[in-house]
Amino acid sequence: MIVIFIILIGYLANIAPRLIADKQWKELLVVGAVTVCGIVLAGLMMVGVEIPNVTGLMSQAFLKFYRMIGIKV
Amino acid sequence: MKLERGKINGLELTTLIAGFLFGSAVLLFPGQWAEHEGWIAILGGVAEGFVFMLLYAALMSRFPGKNFVEIAKEVYGPFFGSLVALAFIGYLFHLGSLVVTDYHDFIKLTMLVQTPSSMIVLVNCLVIIYGVKKGIEVIARCSQGMVTLLCVFYLMIFGMLSMQIKWTNFQPFFSLPVTKVLWAAHMAGSFPFGETVAFLMVFPTLNKPEELLNRSLKALFLAGIYFFIGSIRTIGVLGDTARLFLYSGFQSGRLINIANVFTRLEIIIGVNFLIMGFLKIAVLLYGCALGIAQLFNLKSYSPLVLPLGLLMGMLGMINFSMVSENFEFSSLVYPVFAFPFQVIIPLTTLVVALIRKLPKKGDDDN
Numbered sequence: 056m057i058v059i060f061i062i063l064i065g066y067l068a069n070i071a072p073r074l075i076a077d078k079q080w081k082e083l084l085v086v087g088a089v090t091v092c093g094i095v096l097a098g099l100m101m102v103g104v105e106i107p108n109v110t111g112l113m114s115q116a117f118l119k120f121y122r123m124i125g126i127k128v
Numbered sequence: 129m130k131l132e133r134g135k136i137n138g139l140e141l142t143t144l145i146a147g148f149l150f151g152s153a154v155l156l157f158p159g160q161w162a163e164h165e166g167w168i169a170i171l172g173g174v175a176e177g178f179v180f181m182l183l184y185a186a187l188m189s190r191f192p193g194k195n196f197v198e199i200a201k202e203v204y205g206p207f208f209g210s211l212v213a214l215a216f217i218g219y220l221f222h223l224g225s226l227v228v229t230d231y232h233d234f235i236k237l238t239m240l241v242q243t244p245s246s247m248i249v250l251v252n253c254l255v256i257i258y259g260v261k262k263g264i265e266v267i268a269r270c271s272q273g274m275v276t277l278l279c280v281f282y283l284m285i286f287g288m289l290s291m292q293i294k295w296t297n298f299q300p301f302f303s304l305p306v307t308k309v310l311w312a313a314h315m316a317g318s319f320p321f322g323e324t325v326a327f328l329m330v331f332p333t334l335n336k337p338e339e340l341l342n343r344s345l346k347a348l349f350l351a352g353i354y355f356f357i358g359s360i361r362t363i364g365v366l367g368d369t370a371r372l373f374l375y376s377g378f379q380s381g382r383l384i385n386i387a388n389v390f391t392r393l394e395i396i397i398g399v400n401f402l403i404m405g406f407l408k409i410a411v412l413l414y415g416c417a418l419g420i421a422q423l424f425n426l427k428s429y430s431p432l433v434l435p436l437g438l439l440m441g442m443l444g445m446i447n448f449s450m451v452s453e454n455f456e457f458s459s460l461v462y463p464v465f466a467f468p469f470q471v472i473i474p475l476t477t478l479v480v481a482l483i484r485k486l487p488k489k490g491d492d493d494n
Contacts, residue, residue, distance in 0.1 A: 056246045059438055074431075082428075085424050085426060085432065086435065089439065108446055110225075110448060110457060111449050113465075114448075117465065118460065
């Protein structure tokens, strides 16, 4: 996971100055936001924080809903 | 402003759609829910896929040269259009992460058992990111060779296993409840046929838009034959035991034994999956990056590809806590979860466009 973390930080450090020099503020905002999300997620996973299994939880919620409306699964 | 200047021809579109459909379905036999009547479910799924494709083609023919994000903005207005487009892009992103999960689980369980998950995902994602950065033309050209190779491998595997097919495994005919077979057919319809909704981001790159429906239906037909042969092979060789295996298609390849010389050729099926998985994730990542760039009126989608691709990969690693959860989701939840994105949103968009008589004359020049 540390490799992904480093790649993303390196990418941001590489692209941000170029976008600033070109005054592409919107690009900087969007690319920066997506990259920072990646860096935070990779960082959390790197230090061993338990990230919820998003689709697994959604799947369980669906199954509960099925049972609630009487569908046997 | 056009963000994608690449153009693909009809043959490339056919192979790209076919490769996309083969994707994870090379391993995860789509009609498995219907047990020995899986082949009927596949036929039902193909029929559903044809209806989906007619819907997407009708939408695209009304707005030639525009992808779904542009269409949504025009039909629903800038604010609601952006929300609809965002939901659609979210679906593409999530679907991409699900394919990464399949990719990762398969490699982790069958080939590289001790390799860290992050390395498996990273190596695959970097290749896909490189492909997507090069543009849709490159992905489409890759698909021609890859799909040809896959068809050759597939027929080879089928030929080697044909002597082991027991036709009694298909009996008794029509013994399962109709509802079960219909659900399995809908499952096959939503995965993989309905997932071609992602091509609403790719269709405008076709150099001859009038060929869209013809080429897309050819790809569906090719994929239909492919899955039908696959279901015959899997059911015929494994019989009722097929449902015991996580990757029944892969398992059937293990049984190849020709004079004790050609054995353990399941790796060919594994390689097929890795090749087609590349195409599927690449198309989804491309659609996602292009969609976000258009949503925020960026000058290029290229800078978004790497962070989005790695985010997709990381989400792929944390989607499920175990493989069985993935199968539960695919069989029970996904056909319902995906329905709004595959049918309701495109259908509503088409109906609203018809009611509002869009596109208005003079709108075609942008």
